[in-house]
Amino acid sequence: MDIVVPVKLVPDLVEELTIDASGAALDTMWLRLIINEFDDHAIEQAILIKERVGGKVIIVSPDAEGVDDLLFTASAKGADQLIKLNGNFEGGVNNHALGRALAALFKELKPDLVLTGVQAHNDLDGSLGPILAEYLGMPYIGYVSGVNIEAGKASVRKEYPGGLIAEMDVSLPAVLGVQAAEKPPRYVAISKVRQAMKTASIDDHLVDALESEGGAEISRMFQPEAASQAIMIEGDADEVATRLIDVFKELGVLESGG
Amino acid sequence: MIVMMEVSQPISFNEKFLASLYEVVDGERIRTCLQCGTCSGICPFGYLMDFPPGLMITALRAEMFQEVMNTDSAWMCVSCYACTQFCPSKIPLTAGLMTHTKEELLLAGRVPSELQSALENSQRYGNPMGESPRKRADWITGIEPKVTIMGMAKRPVDVLWFVGDYASYHPRVQLITKAVARIFNALGVDFGILGPEENSDGDSQRLAGERGLFEMLAEKNGRVFGKYKFNEIITTDPHAYNALKNIYPELGISYPVRHYTQFLADRLEQLKPLLKNELNINAVYHDPCYLGRANGIYDEPRALLQAVPGLKLLELPHNYANSLCCGGGGGGMWLDGFQWEKAHVRMSEWRVREALTSGADILAVACPYEPPRFEDAIKTVKEANRLVVRDIAELLNEAMGE
Numbered sequence: 001m002d003i004v005v006p007v008k009l010v011p012d013l014v015e016e017l018t019i020d021a022s023g024a025a026l027d028t029m030w031l032r033l034i035i036n037e038f039d040d041h042a043i044e045q046a047i048l049i050k051e052r053v054g055g056k057v058i059i060v061s062p063d064a065e066g067v068d069d070l071l072f073t074a075s076a077k078g079a080d081q082l083i084k085l086n087g088n089f090e091g092g093v094n095n096h097a098l099g100r101a102l103a104a105l106f107k108e109l110k111p112d113l114v115l116t117g118v119q120a121h122n123d124l125d126g127s128l129g130p131i132l133a134e135y136l137g138m139p140y141i142g143y144v145s146g147v148n149i150e151a152g153k154a155s156v157r158k159e160y161p162g163g164l165i166a167e168m169d170v171s172l173p174a175v176l177g178v179q180a181a182e183k184p185p186r187y188v189a190i191s192k193v194r195q196a197m198k199t200a201s202i203d204d205h206l207v208d209a210l211e212s213e214g215g216a217e218i219s220r221m222f223q224p225e226a227a228s229q230a231i232m233i234e235g236d237a238d239e240v241a242t243r244l245i246d247v248f249k250e251l252g253v254l255e256s257g258g
Numbered sequence: 259m260i261v262m263m264e265v266s267q268p269i270s271f272n273e274k275f276l277a278s279l280y281e282v283v284d285g286e287r288i289r290t291c292l293q294c295g296t297c298s299g300i301c302p303f304g305y306l307m308d309f310p311p312g313l314m315i316t317a318l319r320a321e322m323f324q325e326v327m328n329t330d331s332a333w334m335c336v337s338c339y340a341c342t343q344f345c346p347s348k349i350p351l352t353a354g355l356m357t358h359t360k361e362e363l364l365l366a367g368r369v370p371s372e373l374q375s376a377l378e379n380s381q382r383y384g385n386p387m388g389e390s391p392r393k394r395a396d397w398i399t400g401i402e403p404k405v406t407i408m409g410m411a412k413r414p415v416d417v418l419w420f421v422g423d424y425a426s427y428h429p430r431v432q433l434i435t436k437a438v439a440r441i442f443n444a445l446g447v448d449f450g451i452l453g454p455e456e457n458s459d460g461d462s463q464r465l466a467g468e469r470g471l472f473e474m475l476a477e478k479n480g481r482v483f484g485k486y487k488f489n490e491i492i493t494t495d496p497h498a499y500n501a502l503k504n505i506y507p508e509l510g511i512s513y514p515v516r517h518y519t520q521f522l523a524d525r526l527e528q529l530k531p532l533l534k535n536e537l538n539i540n541a542v543y544h545d546p547c548y549l550g551r552a553n554g555i556y557d558e559p560r561a562l563l564q565a566v567p568g569l570k571l572l573e574l575p576h577n578y579a580n581s582l583c584c585g586g587g588g589g590g591m592w593l594d595g596f597q598w599e600k601a602h603v604r605m606s607e608w609r610v611r612e613a614l615t616s617g618a619d620i621l622a623v624a625c626p627y628e629p630p631r632f633e634d635a636i637k638t639v640k641e642a643n644r645l646v647v648r649d650i651a652e653l654l655n656e657a658m659g660e
Contacts, residue, residue: 184371187378190468190473194470
């Protein structure tokens with residue numbers, strides 16, 4: 001059971017984002033990168049599967065600041081192989097280009113399963129999973145929150161809006177977009193990460209050219225526009241409650257005269 | 259005839275764990291445990307633990323420590339040093355047994371999720387709350403004369419102020435941090451802060467079992483200390499004080515360090531003429547675990563309080579070495595939900611009830627963990643809202659008329 005997990009680093013929203021002079025990209029000066037949260041769940045799900053049925057977990061990530069830490073942390077959690085894509089990734093790439101680069105590599109790796117985060121907050125041209133599935137000619141299921149492997153197929157739990165969950169089988173190899181691992185991503189002690197830095201190695205994979213065709217072109221980026229939608233209600237509890245009921249009626253949430 | 263054969267057996271987890279305890283300073287004293295149960299009795303949450311400290315030692319001796327590892331007992335420990343303080347055999351229970359048990363639980367991946375995010379945040383952002391490191395010095399806005407940030411001023415200072423996590427970011431604790439800055443300015447102290455270059459001291463993370471993270475944070479702070487020239491480090495945070503004074507030197511990071519109450523008590527003669535306002539209050543002082551029991555600082559905070567005009571200092575039933583923890587130590591700050599599920603009570607509530615019976619109107623504190631904890635407790639304890647929580651620095655500030 002070979003499971004490949006492509007993960008990417010995305011801008012960390014703990015820091016305020018600023019737009020650069022071109023007006024069409026984020027200013028990278030103060031940008032901090034963090035693992036896409038859904039990709040972190042994909043890693044956890046891959047390791048959970050490996051612990052249940054055996055196999056090999058391969059983590060793949062494009063070069064960016066902090067990628068070595070990300071890969072060694074995954075190794076400390078139980079990943080078996082770490083691959084860094086080297087190429088012109090500075091300034092970020094769209095998911096079409098990343099999908100093409102990963103698909104070329106995955107055709108060599110021939111995995112049984114590709115697990116990736118169902119989405120990332122910087123996806124501008126669709127999420128990575130379906131793009132990868134198309135280039136690899138594999139089936140895709142997204143919004144997955146649990147995976148069981150048996151006899152050449154995967155039984156997955158897929159989440160729908162409104163709290164509905166479907167169970168479906170998919171033949172392997174397949175690409176799954178992970179919404180949440182069965183358990184929250186595990187904590188790995190720093191001493192174990194430091195150990196992994198000494199014992200694990202990162203394989204470099206060169207990507208000659210990135211083809212971003214099919215992706216969106218950004219003409220301008222905006223900060224969210226501030227608008228005043230909030231109504232502050234003053235007064236004692238009775239006055240506030242009376243006014244609130246009026247507001248609910250005005251908005252049609254409560255029936256008038258009720 | 260019986261033939262004794264030497265059979266080499268793999269070392270058990272029990273043996274390995276016991277050997278690790280011997281390596282702690284005075285660790286071999288664990289052999290002298292009398293099984294008197296003092297530790298389990300004095301532990302504020304001992305009654306909730308399947309294995310309170312004394313029973314943990316029983317399990318070790320019975321080669322059954324794995325049983326302890328299968329419980330949550332160690333995650334109820336707030337590293338308050340009460341067991342260590344009162345152990346008649348002087349066994350380093352907090353530094354050895356409790357901390358090492360948490361380390362083993364952590365290595366085994368058995369970490370409560372609240373604690374996990376505090377540890378991940380500390381690693382990534384250098385503070386357990388996950389705040390932006392760039393905003394670490396935002397509290398200085400409005401302080402005059404302006405607070406010196408070492409990386410920008412590029413000049414030596416007399417005092418390097420290690421501000422700490424909660425003092426930097428927590429909105430309530432920032433008020434205390436500002437009060438300290440105003441006192442320093444009024445006394446003409448030549449001080450600077452590290453601002454965005456400062457990282458968490460890491461002590462509570464260490465006591466929550468994350469030794470590797472502690473070392474990483476200490477090394478980062480050590481590198482930054484090395485960049486600048488100063489004569490001593492002052493901090494308002496007893497946890498940072500404990501780390502800088504007792505643990506950083508083990509890693510080769512050694513600087514003179516004092517808690518701000520020690521620093522100000524030394525300058526009391528200079529401070530007294532500035533304390534002009536009569537406050538007319540009754541105050542009790544809560545001895546923080548890491549100022550009191552862990553480091554023996556009891557008199558300086560009281561000396562400062564007694565210098566406040568019109569302040570009558572009363573004592574809490576649990577005081578000095580017998581002080582009762584606020585519940586925030588040893589990872590307790592990040593285990594509130596977890597511990598509430600087991601205990602359905604908060605240590606801070608016990609302490610607030612004590613303060614109410616003492617007849618005080620002010621609960622005076624000297625640790626940044628305490629104002630948020632005690633003020634939350636005041637909201638939930640009946641008729642407690644006549645009690646006001648103030649850091650010693652805030653009371654001094656009020657007496658200065660600021």
